[in-house]
Amino acid sequence: MLLQGFANRQERADLNSTNLSDIALNRIHDAIYLVDSQLRIKYVNDKACQLMGYSRKEFSQLQFSTLDRELRDIDVVALWWKLSVRPEGITFTSHHTCRDDELIPVEVSSSSYITEGEPHILCVVHDVRELRRKEHQQRLREKQMNTVVENSPDLISRFDLNMRCVYANPAVQSWFGRSERELQQWQLTESVPLGDVGLNFFKLMSKTLVDEQGAESELTLERHGKKRVLHVRCVPEYNLQGKIVSVLAVGRDITRVRQTEDELRAAHQQLRELTRNQEMAREVERKQLARDIHDELGQHLTSLRTGLSLLSMRADEGSTVVQTQLEGLMNLVDSTIQVVRDVSTRLRPNVLNLGLIPALEWLRDQFMKNGGCRCILIAPDEHTVQLDEASLTAAFRVVQESLTNAARHASASNIYIFVKPQPDALVIEVVDNGKGFQVNRVQKNAFGLQGIQERGRMLNGDATITSAPGKGTRIKLTFPLSAPHNSQTEKR
Template identity: 35%
Template sequence: MTSRRIPRRCAPPPACASSSPPMAPAMLNDPRLVRSTNSLRGSVVLRLFAIVFVFSCAVTVALTATQLYYDRSLANIAPRILVNQAANTFLVALFITWLLNRIVTRHLTAIARAVARYDFRERPMPLRLDRKDRSVPDELDRVVSAINAMAERVYHAYLEERRTSVERQARHAAEAARDELELRVARRTEQLARANFELREQIAERERAQAQLALSEARLREIVEVSPVPLSIGSAAEPRMLYANEQWLELFGVTESELPGICLDALYVEPDGRRKLLERARLGGNVTDTEVPVRRLDGAPFWATMTARLASFQDEPAIYVGFHDVTERKRMEQELLDSREQLRQLGAHMEAIREEERKRIALEIHDELGQLLTALKMDISLLKMHSGGHPEMLKKVIGMRDLVEQTMSMVRNVANHLRPAALNFGLVSALEWLTEDFGKRTGIVCQLVLNADEPNLSDAHATALFRVVQESMTNVARHARATRVHVTMMRGEDGLVLNVSDNGCGFEQTACKRGSYGLLGMSERARLIGASLQIDSVVGSGTVVSISIPVGSGSEDDQDSDRG
């Protein structure tokens, strides 16, 4: 429908000139009219649906499809009408807005918030509107019901999808597990096949090894049976015999029927002999050439050399022992030791006799020969006095006197070397005489250092120590090519210590151990008096001979008690 506004100056149509338009009554009776009453300064305005406005002041405005008719007297109140109409329209719009918010908008906002908070992974709580229940549901109720139904369907769809996803994942996992299991089964089957093949090879190899072992055992048994060495195999866990050859049975005097009941511990003289043998075999692996006293079944003891080794026999830990009867050798060794000891005792006795003989000869030379020479010297002096001044006779007498004096000097030297007279006054006096005489005879500087008092030694012990020092200095003069010798006597922790050191050429000790009778004699002299002898020598650095004797050993009191 279009409307057109008529210019104000144009004349109204004749039908509208009168105060009551002729069409007004008909329009008022039109059933399509919707009436509303508004107050405007006491006037009642009727709004006719046919867009006809009738005012009580007899002003009628008619709007048709083509023209708008109005009264000029309405021009003054038109603005008021418009303002009033705008105010009414605003109030109506405000009321309608409040009404919409009350009825629709707040519920839509609550629905939107509920939908925003909705989590399809949890069971939905039914959405309810904060209003009174209606007997007849409206659009909001239907929207809420639809949303609740949709949420329930979405939740069930999620559950179904999750169940389907779980089933799908389980199916995929099962398929992957099945594939992995099939792969493992294939690999395991291959490994089992390979292991089965290797096992068959090992079984075959073991059968071959067992056959070879059986053959070797048969050969070994034959060898053992014919071996001249007594061999036995005993249990390592208990003293029980497992096997023995004929030579062992003969050696220990055992019959084959008695073999199973033999206790191996009874065959050893020492109570724990078998245990010691097992411990040595466990620690070292093999026991070689060990001499042990054993006994025969009848109790007769004898010496045997054993060679033992731990092994297994008939799947049982065992010890293999080979015996060699060394009773005869041990007897000969003991006889040799006894003979050597007798020789040492004989040597000591001979040395003592020799020292006594030297002492006696020295004493006789000093006393008897010395006295004779002294008497001869006195006779020569008397002959000189009775020569009567004869020159030839006097010269002859003087020559005879000089010869007698030389003879007396030689006799004294012989006597001192046989048995130094200073030795009768103690070891210190003898060492002083020895060092002084050594320096005079050899021209080598010899120094004696005494850091101890005169020791309380018997004559035999003092003589032995003196002879060791004398032999050491003789070796220096003969072989060392030394220019200085030091003799020291001091008290050590273990007793009296005598050292003889030189700055000579030294020697190889290993090369001089054999064939050096001087060193051997020194060692034997030291051993006879219970002393220890030590020789240290380095080529080009000289030699040190040290002899030490324990405190109290060889004292004169001990010697007197031995004699008593």
């Protein structure tokens, strides 16, 4: 032992002498006392001097009972000595009085030590003030946490490794209408046959225990005759050795949140239905107006031009003034007829009556004719794609708006239009090699892109816009070939 060198020294009374054992003992962070049967202190290390405030010389004049006041009782001394001389010794907590009368909480490990045939007690004294402070802080935090848990509206419970409830806060007790004692006797495995809720919760707990990671899910159950939705999260709890010892389950009633989401989705759906109906009604009006302009006004203008032509042929060849006026009127009528055709085409191109592919071919030609960049259409045979009126018009408008945006903003040199029929859907892509843009930074008043996406939803499909600065833009429209909602709306 480290004290053996001290015991064999010739100058045993000199507590201030230094040897190897003394150096080693002074490096220990705990205070060390060597006490004889008369409770006289025979040796202390430097840590004891620092802890208690006495010098080694002063220690040599003290009784151990001066430090530990409980040892002033003869019966306590006898019991302490008896327990300390056992092979395993004794460890206990006490309070030692330092020089300024401050009581220091300590943990003392006492064991027997024989030197020169006389029994001594070696005391290793550990200052536990910091430990007590941490324990106090821990108890304070636990108290604060318990206050939060006890008053939380969330359902909080703890289960051991056998899935038996060991704690349930008042919210759980109120929710299930059971006392804390009843809930603590409840074992989760007993509730599994009760229905899907118990089974799903059992699976959630099992996943947490197996993976030793948090798991969450939503559970739907009946309470007071009403459907309630709980968001439940299970997290593992570990001991100081890092082993899982329990599972904490936290449930939050999100019924109102889900109801609000359902109401919001229903409102959005109603708005989409309203937008769809308005758009379809507007397309019908455009179609009828284009037909009226083309058929009625166009016929009148054509008849007027025919009449003017006949008058021109009958006019006196010598009447130059009349001939000039007639030619001017015919030119004016020709210009008016062209304006009527242009207005009618902008409202609704007649080529739409021929189908999607011819309409896109016409749109491509018009785009390049009006000064657009090179536009290439890659599509199957026109008879391959057959769409109802509403789907045809919506798909055409998406491509038309895409080309318009590209002409205005993209500064592209090439634009490709891909039409890809699939077994149960149609995919249309408009791809340009322009300057591109950041999709998430589009101005809120840029309704062209929003209109493209909304038309995709109107078709029960999806319109996605992919772009990045310097990498061009891709607009992809995907929608089912069967669109029952469109045909039904047409019949109204």
